[in-house]
Amino acid sequence: MSDSKNKKKTDAEESTSAGSSTATAEKTEGVLYLGIDFGTSHTSVAASNGVRETISSHVGYPKDVVSRKLLKKDVLFGDEAMEKRLSLNFYRPLEILKTKNHDREDFEANLKAAKDLLREIIRLAKPRKDELVYGVIGVPAQASIHSKDAIIKTAKEALDSVMLCSEPFAVAYGLDMLDDVLVIDIGAGTTDLCRMHGTMPEDSDQITIYHAGDWVDNRFAELMVEKHPSAQFTIQMLKEIKERHSSVDERVEPALVELPVNGKPTEFDVTGELREACQGIVPPIVEGLKKLVATFDPEFQKKLKNRVLLAGGGSQIRGLHLAIEREMHKQLGGGKCMRIQEPVYGGSNGALKIAHDMPAEYWEKLK
Amino acid sequence: MTSRPDLRPGGSHPPPKDRAPARSTALRGPPARASVRPDGPEEGRAKDLRAPRRRPRARTHPTVTSPTTASPVSEAGATPSAPPKQRLSTAQMLHLMRLEMDRALRHGYPISALVVGLDGFDEEHHMPWRRAIMPAVFQELKAVTFQNDIRGLGVWTERFQLAIFPHVTPDRLAQLAEELRYRGAALKIAGVPESETVVLSAGIAHNLHPGPKSFELLIEEAETGMGLAQSAGGNKVVQAREVERELDKLREEVDSQIQEIQEFQSKLFADVDSQEDLWGRELVSKVIELFRREPEKSEGVLRVEKEVIALLKAELAAWRETSTATRMIESQKTIGQLERRVAKLTESLGITEAELKRVAAMKNIDLGISSIYRNVQGLSGDEAGAETKKEMLKNVFESNLALRAALASLS
Numbered sequence: 186m187s188d189s190k191n192k193k194k195t196d197a198e199e200s201t202s203a204g205s206s207t208a209t210a211e212k213t214e215g216v217l218y219l220g221i222d223f224g225t226s227h228t229s230v231a232a233s234n235g236v237r238e239t240i241s242s243h244v245g246y247p248k249d250v251v252s253r254k255l256l257k258k259d260v261l262f263g264d265e266a267m268e269k270r271l272s273l274n275f276y277r278p279l280e281i282l283k284t285k286n287h288d289r290e291d292f293e294a295n296l297k298a299a300k301d302l303l304r305e306i307i308r309l310a311k312p313r314k315d316e317l318v319y320g321v322i323g324v325p326a327q328a329s330i331h332s333k334d335a336i337i338k339t340a341k342e343a344l345d346s347v348m349l350c351s352e353p354f355a356v357a358y359g360l361d362m363l364d365d366v367l368v369i370d371i372g373a374g375t376t377d378l379c380r381m382h383g384t385m386p387e388d389s390d391q392i393t394i395y396h397a398g399d400w401v402d403n404r405f406a407e408l409m410v411e412k413h414p415s416a417q418f419t420i421q422m423l424k425e426i427k428e429r430h431s432s433v434d435e436r437v438e439p440a441l442v443e444l445p446v447n448g449k450p451t452e453f454d455v456t457g458e459l460r461e462a463c464q465g466i467v468p469p470i471v472e473g474l475k476k477l478v479a480t481f482d483p484e485f486q487k488k489l490k491n492r493v494l495l496a497g498g499g500s501q502i503r504g505l506h507l508a509i510e511r512e513m514h515k516q517l518g519g520g521k522c523m524r525i526q527e528p529v530y531g532g533s534n535g536a537l538k539i540a541h542d543m544p545a546e547y548w549e550k551l552k
Numbered sequence: 553m554t555s556r557p558d559l560r561p562g563g564s565h566p567p568p569k570d571r572a573p574a575r576s577t578a579l580r581g582p583p584a585r586a587s588v589r590p591d592g593p594e595e596g597r598a599k600d601l602r603a604p605r606r607r608p609r610a611r612t613h614p615t616v617t618s619p620t621t622a623s624p625v626s627e628a629g630a631t632p633s634a635p636p637k638q639r640l641s642t643a644q645m646l647h648l649m650r651l652e653m654d655r656a657l658r659h660g661y662p663i664s665a666l667v668v669g670l671d672g673f674d675e676e677h678h679m680p681w682r683r684a685i686m687p688a689v690f691q692e693l694k695a696v697t698f699q700n701d702i703r704g705l706g707v708w709t710e711r712f713q714l715a716i717f718p719h720v721t722p723d724r725l726a727q728l729a730e731e732l733r734y735r736g737a738a739l740k741i742a743g744v745p746e747s748e749t750v751v752l753s754a755g756i757a758h759n760l761h762p763g764p765k766s767f768e769l770l771i772e773e774a775e776t777g778m779g780l781a782q783s784a785g786g787n788k789v790v791q792a793r794e795v796e797r798e799l800d801k802l803r804e805e806v807d808s809q810i811q812e813i814q815e816f817q818s819k820l821f822a823d824v825d826s827q828e829d830l831w832g833r834e835l836v837s838k839v840i841e842l843f844r845r846e847p848e849k850s851e852g853v854l855r856v857e858k859e860v861i862a863l864l865k866a867e868l869a870a871w872r873e874t875s876t877a878t879r880m881i882e883s884q885k886t887i888g889q890l891e892r893r894v895a896k897l898t899e900s901l902g903i904t905e906a907e908l909k910r911v912a913a914m915k916n917i918d919l920g921i922s923s924i925y926r927n928v929q930g931l932s933g934d935e936a937g938a939e940t941k942k943e944m945l946k947n948v949f950e951s952n953l954a955l956r957a958a959l960a961s962l963s
Binding site: 215216217218233234235236249250251254255311313316317319330333334337348349350354358361363364381383384385539541542543544545547548550551 | 642643707709711712714767768771775870921922923924925926927928929930931936937939940943944945946947948949951952953955956958959962963
């Protein structure tokens, strides 16, 4: 080894905190940890080099040579892909990976898109070529074994070692709330409810319901058709309206939006429709909480009810935690729901913390 | 070419249903008459660059037919009797190009692709100029191809021009591209200040190589050529494949030169040593034989024999030394020349590789950001709930191990 490398090694050893476990890694140029939240709607990464990035989980490939040359890219991600989707073969891969439906014609294409998305999010974390890169990826609990296989294989191309974990567990671990906590992770495709009781959650500790972001979009669309039949819109337009105005509070600023009617932009007040659609996910969520509470040790049920964590993109609906509390009061006789501070990075922060805390020998064995 | 797709309405090739984002136009006729009407951003145009067909004078006025409405729209100066012209979408034109490529591969004749880009005139600030320049450049391309009696298919957008030419070798196309480059520089275009010179970079690709061939690869290689031309300062015509081949040739040449030197050194001295050694031994043997023929073996004769042989050996050794030294000097000259050649080749290789690296660097290859950690961390024993967390981390690890085992058994 050269002198400069020896010096770096000395520096490295000096900078290692006293309380750290012994390291077995051979490389001396540093260790980069990545926490990745691979979600249906958004994919986020938090890294130990200070990088935090999030992109919407959309992937697009130019339809032909001219599109490719105009777009100047072989593959587009996130909002850019969404914006140029008419020129692209467009995928929302995590949506398909969750379905376990491998017979779909486009399953392989979606799998490829998921791989490319994972590569992109790793690239966005800006790992150095000379560093060991260890990653923990939060994946949907329902992801099929084939999907997990694809994720691991893809991640191994860019990472020195990789582990998967469930998304709600990562959220709870990141917030250091591992005992008697109920985590509600509202994603786009699913809402995961997870009971943490000081051990690794088992299958019986997790419930998945499909009342999530996409369900709200579809319900909102139904209500719009019902109440404003002349308005022309797409699900994507409604999604954007939801992200801007979503609320379950009674007293909010009116959600006034412009939608075309026979080509003419017309203003609509969609406050009521949006509130009703958002409100629609509350009863099924509390129903799920009820099941998890009811099957828990009676001595700790009260504590569990008072420690409900609301995470995921869906938690950004204004007043949702209060609406859940009200519904819990009705169905469970009380409870307290807290919204996490960073809904977008909650999962990736937790995965990063897991990666940081994972002993070196575990990483070595999963290389 | 054995057959051509019929571009006329109701022709034998139905147009593909998928539509590219850019629209395009297909025309036939002499370049001066052909019409390209840029009417919006990202507007693409496709044209048949085939040589003009001999037609009655009245028929040389082209007309344009919209593929969507199929209603003929006559241009200024068109006669009522002029035949309607098919206006093709970019997707349709690409489909035709692909057909040509397939046909070329099937029948084994050459096909070359040309991608032309405009140097400077960045898209953010000078898009209106680009919109004015690109159709004019396309007209020049048409003019150049017609004058050289070459047929092809082409598409243009504000960012690039793409054309393929069946039965045209890359060398011929390179000449055309150079001609286009010169003509481009002389262009004066309304709406573009005269002080702004039109500078073009072009990339050329072809199917006359042993590697994998497809329409996509052909375009990609031409595009790479254009990228190399632009990154090398622009105003150039480059064949990407030729650059790579040149690099490989340089590498091979350096290797073979080094090998030649090594072989020369080892063989030369080994041969010389063994030959001289043999010759010396033979000479000494002959002298010994001469003395053997003398029947009287007096003390004096024996002493003379010993002294003669000793003297002969000493002389031989001295001669060999001077002979080897002379040869070594000569050989060193040859080796010196070879080594200078190797150094030159290596320098050339280095420059080319550095240039390639510079191009790679221009493609925003990021070196990354360093982690705050120099070593694997792991859970600190002092942390609150360390035991619980350790157990959970172990569970995460074990479930991952189980997953890997399950995946291994699946595969």
